Amino acid sequence: MVEDLIRVIRSVLGKSLTSDEASVLAGAGKPLQLGADAAVFQEGDPAKGLFIFLRGTVDIVRRGQNGAEHVIATIEAPTVVGEMSLVTERAHSASMRTRSDCEFLLLAKPAFLRLLEGEQLAAYKVLATIAEVLARRLHRMDEKVMEMSTQQDRPPAVEELAAFKQKLFSEWSF
Secondary structure, eight states, X not given: OHHHHHHHHHHHHOTTSOHHHXXXXXXXXXXXXXXXXXXXXXXXXXXXXXXXXXXXXXXXXXXXXXXXXXXXXXXXXXEEEOGGGGTOOOBOSXXXXXXXXXXXXXXXXXXXXXXXXXXXXXXXXXXHHHHHHHHHHHHHHHHHHHHHHTOTTOOTHHHHHHHHHHHHHHTOOO
């Protein structure tokens, strides 16, 4: 069981983690098991930390302007969710609900900060992985903005998206 956990941690947080470093992360985390149709966290709640998603399927849900909920993604284990909570103080931007019985390892932000303060290499490797993921997401968003802004019959919302892109690259704070 522990070996499986270490293997999953290394597969989702970076193969550069050694087994010992993955074990440090596993020891800092808290197991969380939830049945189907349970709220893992709610949009607007304070962020809890990094969820290492070990087993099951979840829906990521956001409320629209009219208050209706929309499933924006369905995610299957193994993966990680909530990585932004380790690097920002923002509340959850969406809700996460289980579709099936699920198992997580929660690396809470205070535990992660203790690893950083203790100069654990594992924590620094996690930060490097998060930075890489965020850079890839930003690149994909940039490509999508370019694709949308070069369309001949673009709708007015594209200008708004282009303004957002400019703000993203120039201000870095919202």
